[in-house]
Amino acid sequence: MRDRHPRAVRAARLTLHLLAAALVLGALLLPNTAGALRPDRFTRIPAEAIIGAALLPALPRRPRIVAAVLYGVGLAVLTVLNLLDIGFKEYLGRGFNLVLDWGLLDDALAYVEDSMGPATATAATLGAITLALLLVVVMALAAVRLSELLARHRARATRGTLVAGTVWITCTALGVQVLGTPVASDRASAAVKVQARRVVNTLHDEAQFEKVARSDTFAATPPDRLLPDLxxxxxxxxxxxxxxxxxxxxxxxxxxxxxxxxxxxxxxxxxxxxxxxxxxxxxxxxxxxxxxxxxxxxxxxxxxxxxxxxxxxxxxxxxxxxxxxxxxxxxxxxxxxxxxxxxxxxxxxxxxxxxxxxxxxxxxxxxxxxxxxxxxxxxxxxxxxxxxxxxxxxxxxxxxxxxxxxxxxxxxxxxxxxxxxxxxxxxxxxxxxxxxxxxxxxxxxxxxxxxxxxxxxxxxxxxxxxxxxxxxxxxxxxxxxxxxxxxxxxxxxxxxxxxxxxxxxxxxxxxxxxxxxxxxxxxxxxxxxxxxxxxxxxxxxxxxxxxxxxx
Known part of the structure; x- marks a missing residue:
């Protein structure tokens, strides 16, 4: 196939490289609100991509593949969390809580079943699970493909990474924007920090609230002193x-x-x-x-x-x-x-x-x-x-x-x-x-x-x-x-x-x-x-x- 149709093979390979890059960059730049899903949000330079391009090619092949898989799986998980954030903000006016909100997915399923019927609810559930698993697999494969590409062209990849890093630092320092949108982005890192902060705050809140719940202004009020005027x-x-x-x-x-x-x-x-x-x-x-x-x-x-x-x-x-x-x-x-x-x-x-x-x-x-x-x-x-x-x-x-x-x-x-x-x-x-x-x-x-x-x-x-x-x-x-x-x-x-x-x-x-x-x-x-x-x-x-x- 390669010998008979070299142009087709090269075109297919280039297409896969571009799709892999688009997938990874899209995951790194994906916002967590529906109103922010605009084209200009996906034309920024993500710091996490520069870091990945700098570190992955420097690793031996086997560790590089493992690291790329983990990088891709992490991006898939972050994408799912961002999508959950979008859904929760659209309906509940707040973001998704990793500690508390998994149980609400059952309620959401029951709501869909009551509103749209059991068949629709089942199809939606299977579709969501399938898409999530597919996203993990595809994102991992995309990260591996890009890491191998960078390793094969290490010299050019290094120069490109240095240029991108310099541009990112300069844009960050000067606050450079295009049409009101910053050129430099650390969206993925910020999303991870937000999720981590929610988890820490939730765990801290549990202990504090338990103390508050024990104290009650009317706990020992005698029965005959409760609501006498009604x-x-x-x-x-x-x-x-x-x-x-x-x-x-x-x-x-x-x-x-x-x-x-x-x-x-x-x-x-x-x-x-x-x-x-x-x-x-x-x-x-x-x-x-x-x-x-x-x-x-x-x-x-x-x-x-x-x-x-x-x-x-x-x-x-x-x-x-x-x-x-x-x-x-x-x-x-x-x-x-x-x-x-x-x-x-x-x-x-x-x-x-x-x-x-x-x-x-x-x-x-x-x-x-x-x-x-x-x-x-x-x-x-x-x-x-x-x-x-x-x-x-x-x-x-x-x-x-x-x-x-x-x-x-x-x-x-x-x-x-x-x-x-x-x-x-x-x-x-x-x-x-x-x-x-x-x-x-x-x-x-x-x-x-x-x-x-x-x-x-x-x-x-x-x-x-x-x-x-x-x-x-x-x-x-x-x-x-x-x-x-x-x-x-x-x-x-x-x-x-x-x-x-x-x-x-x-x-x-x-x-x-x-x-x-x-x-x-x-x-x-x-x-x-x-x-x-x-x-x-x-x-x-x-x-x-x-x-x-x-x-």
């Missing part, structure tokens, strides 16, 4: 999925949501209810809702899975557990998103939990959401809120509303409350809804449908309160986190609305000094607290007496 009230703490500040301020999303909140304020006022609203800064963004729930209810800043495990393994007095400990309330959890065992119920202090299979729903799923919020609330009314309770006891419920969970397609619609039945009425609505795949790559449509989903959830909740609320009903509702970054934006805050609604004027008088906005819609300049401050402020506002202990 005795006789049915208290509902309701989280609305992805209900963030973006829903009230984004020009595409906000009009429908704010109109719904203002209408709800007026309608509830006619029924005798008043409301106050503010902002909380969530511990999570774009997902991992349980981190938001646990932060708001525990008074601890729980912004990663490690902290969640640490917190839920001790006997922290959560806000829901305070109701339970007082002895004045039956505590219930309504969790339509829970589809497997949930041992955290004991930590939250819930006497009884209704999961996705215990609410009697026989209708279709709406993508990830197992049932429409309207049905969830009607089931809660039938199973708990509408029942007679033992004398002297009231109801405290933690309710999770899931219809506003991404991908926001298909979406449920409101039906007559008397038509809900077992949920089969939603079959036609689900079938007529949008395909979730149609929103995955369309940011504008995602924002529009996200707004519709929040409007639906708020409407369902306010209509339920108007229909079933009593003089003694106190509703607390809040978002768990902002929607994903491709909807809310990479620079969006982590703020979520929080609202307290009641008929009894004394309930809202207790929080008058919070300076919250009147109504269901918090003003733009309403107070903003970190979400972990909510538990203590709520407990103190309603008469709880601090009795700390630190163990």
């Amino acid at each position: 005795r006789g009230k049915d208290v509902l703490i309701t989280f609305i999925e992805s209900y963030g500040r973006t829903a009230l301020e984004d020009p595409v999303i906000a009009p429908g949501v704010t109109r719904t909140l203002d209408t709800g304020t007026e309608t509830l006022a006619e029924a005798g209810y008043r409301a106050r609203s503010g902002w909380l800064t969530s511990a999570t963004f774009g997902g991992s809702s349980w981190l938001g729930h646990s932060t708001a209810l525990s008074g601890l800043w729980i912004d990663n899975q490690q902290r969640y495990r640490t917190a839920t393994s001790n006997d922290r007095l959560t806000l829901t557990k305070a109701f339970q400990k007082s002895g004045a309330w039956d505590t219930v959890g309504v969790m339509p998103g829970v589809q497997k065992g949930w041992p955290e119920a004991q930590w939250f202090g819930l006497d009884k939990v209704y999961n996705a299979f215990q609410l009697g729903y026989q209708g279709p799923k709406f993508s990830w959401s197992t049932m429409p919020d309207q049905y969830t609330l009607e089931a809660f009314q039938h199973l708990e809120h509408g029942k007679e309770r033992d004398r002297g006891r009231n109801l405290m419920a933690e309710i999770i509303l899931t219809s506003s969970h991404q991908p926001w397609a298909p979406l449920p619609e409101m039906v007559g409350w008397d038509e809900l039945g077992d949920g089969s009425v939603f079959e036609a609505i689900q079938q007529a809804g949008k395909d979730p795949g149609s929103l995955m790559t369309d940011t504008t449509k995602s924002r529009q449908e996200y707004g519709r989903s929040v409007t639906y959830s708020v409407t369902a909740l306010t209509q339920w309160l108007e229909r079933y609320g009593t003089d003694d009903t106190v509703l607390v509702f809040l978002g768990d986190h902002q929607p994903v970054a491709r909807v809310s934006g990479l620079r969006a805050s982590r703020d979520v609305p929080v609202t307290i609604v009641a008929k009894d004027p004394k309930v809202l008088e207790r929080i008058a000094d919070w300076n919250w906005t009147e109504g269901l819609r918090p003003a733009e300049d309403a107070p903003v607290w970190k979400m972990d401050a909510f538990r203590d402020r709520f407990l103190k506002a309603y008469g709880s007496v601090p009795h700390p202990t630190g163990r």
